[in-house]
Amino acid sequence: MTQDAMIDEWYPVGLVSQLDSFGRKTALMGEPIDVASDADGNARVTANGRTLPVCVRYGHVWSSLGQPQKELFAIPEADQPGRRFVDVGVVRVRCSPLRAVENFLDIAHFPFVHTDILGSEPHTEVQNYKVEIREDADEVWATQVKFYQPQAARSASGGITTEYMYRVPAPTCSVLYKTCPPRPGEWDVITLFVQPLAEDLCDVWPWMALFDDESSMTDLIHFQQTIFLQDRSILENQIPRLLPLDPGMEIPTRADLTSVAYRRWLKRHGYTYGAQLVAQ
């Protein structure tokens, strides 16, 4: 498979808080890379002696095997005072990096996979919501997503109807904006940053920017790890391993509009690392 248009994108390759001079050996799209701090304490990423572009943002070190044409996407909330920034930590998943993002965009599975936390039976209906590919920003957006959740966040007590907005600003990254129980009017920000190791293997780095003055940092980390680890076993069992971009055996429903738009956007840009192009 080719590395295609995705080669010029930024990818998360480590936590800033865990940078050290010994370095972390990892990989990006099949190529071994090394992530370390240099003598001045700055992040340095190398591949086979070649120095790669580096950017430090949202708690993570970002790099690219190619030449990024744009700055890393903006998350204005990351500079907003009063938020708590949560490094959830890496989790490896034996799945396509694109499948990891697609699962993050799905709400219909909440009652069955995140039972009694993000969803519960019989509240399984996904109400109509809006999906668009925003041409100016070149991002996929889903808005007006509403879902009944027994425990929407660590800071929630009791069930609430939560409103969501999903945003895909880069092929392996998604940003979720979600009703913030302690601060109506603000959105909690929960992201999924995915490092593609291979077409069917990825390291997932969830990160959050929340309003929550009550919970301990460890509680916030554990809440999100609980959710993501419930997804992991599902992701590892999806067939086919690669994300199909052409219609084939899968039959999308209305609830899958975001996924359909995400796949269409990937295909339009030739973002196919981790994708299956021929219907089977």
Added chain:
Amino acid sequence: MKLYNYILSPSCYKVRLMAALIGVRLELRPVDFHPGGEHRGPELMALNPAGSIPILEDGDLVLTESSAILVYLAAKAAPEWLGSGKAEEAARVQQWLSFSGRLTASLGGARLHEMLLRPGDIGAFQAQGIAALRELEAGLFEQGLRGQRFLAADRPTVADIACFPYVALAPDGGVSLDPYPAIRLWSRAIRALDGFIEMPGIHRLHELKPEPHIEPGEA
């Protein structure tokens, strides 16, 4: 009783599960195992020089071995979970409690390696895990011939709770449970126990929940 707990640790889950099954209330003290490595920090190392969790504190008593914690909870609140005390059954309980350490070292090592990128020889972890699963499968099959559904008796004991989590989570470490029908039936029997609680990667039995009520004419 205070449990130093990590939500993704199968050994901590053993303690939470046992407590839930016998109705013991635990005070949970979350430990930032990943990514923080808090279990290797000064506060927890002072409590447990082995640098592992779970740790259970009850007054002056500090326990750091999960099997000991299970035995303590059962002895205090539900002694029937220790087995009947007959020679063969008592020995089987001890046999499987010790055996559970092999599951932790093999399947647990594979899971930490594959999921949280901890170092180790993944091939060796998986090979030893498969050897342990085969032994467990044979043990459960023989129990079936004796008319017993659980590891040491026809009722669950601490031995079942000690072995269940790492077995159920074997796929997290890249080890399939497909070849082991006796293990799958046993796993189902444990998940069907009153008071069973889940953890990420171990799902509840949805099909055992009450049938949804459908109003006539709604369907």
